[in-house]
Amino acid sequence: MNYSYLSHLSCPKCEAVYSADKIQQLCTCGSPLLVNYHLDQIKSVLTKEEIGQRENSLWKYxxxxxxxxxxxxxxMGEGMTPLLEMTRMGAEIGIPNLLMKDEGLIPTGSFKARGAAVGISKAKELGVKTFAMPTNGNAGAAWSLYGARAGLESYIIMPIDAPLITRKETAISGANLHLIDGLISDAGKVVAKLVSEHGFYDASTLKEPYRIEGKKTMGYEIAEQLNWEVPDVILYPTGGGVGIIGIYKALLEMQELGWIKKDKLPRLVAVQAVGCAPIVKAFEEGQSESEFWENSKTDAFGINVPKAIGDFLVLQGIYETNGCAIAVTEKEISEEQSNAARLEGSFICPEGAATFAAARLLRKRNWIKKDEKVVCLNTGQGIKYPETVSAEAPLLHKGEILHL
Incomplete structure (x- = not known):
């Protein structure tokens, strides 16, 4: 049996085909490229039952x-993160069958480790020595640490307002870290110049095809953890959108393989913050692409992406699953972050909290029905965002007794 049934790369816009045997970035038309496999061959040699007997990492696929x-x-052992029942939170929101896919319990503390593991592995296989990327924090931390493990040199450009802990993760890896007084879009311009002038491998979101492949394993895992059934709704915090694109890709592949039913896909929900909601605006207007969001701002820093290069793929996944896009406020995000800790003992990241805020709103609108099975994606650990949480407490002086 082949280790991989990799076939080729293809453009979802102009349908151009590219070899997967050498370095490829964007299509000549400017679109991201998608990875294709010999699914007909896989179908004849691999069963979902065999998958279930393998070690619990994303490499089981x-x-x-x-x-x-x-x-x-x-x-570093990434993958197969818990799918937790959020019983108390679900009862409070009005969704008894509420689950959380907890990506905080993964190397580097966020779901970005999935994309880094597969992206760095393929870069190594293709002979890449140096890569560059813009990041809002977690991706830079993951790619620089996995890059260090692979022996690759990295140039990471990060907004100065990015979470300090992710900056420290990146710095300690030995990466060439540079901060920019601006947004991730400004960091992207610096990376583009590095790539153009020095020939570095461009590891920007969707400018290499393989990050999606790591992220799509979340979709495979959710199905496997639910005994190869799919939930009714999956809510995903959406910045660059690679996660929701990957999950949708996984769902289509699993249907083709016969691992899940052909007649049902979960409704995919792209969750954004009101201070940066280009996908939501495009969805509400029925558009296939988004517009650049001026003066974007949110404490959920990972979804502070004013324009995603793969926005059309995110919107396609939403439209084709009868899903939606929804924006939530900073107050709602903060409240749900507290609720998750108080009710479930889960200190989740602001981006993950945004999905619970969205679930609450959609339940109130009856878009989510009471009897539906709903999965919220928590994409990282709350401890990576200490500045978003207050820790004020009364001070006891030495020797003072606490009287209740």
């Missing part, structure tokens, strides 16, 4: 991942 030689795999 290796036939459906792009690394051809397993010796090139760069791994």
């Amino acid at each position: 290796h036939e459906l991942l792009p690394v051809v030689n397993p010796e090139n795999i760069v791994s």
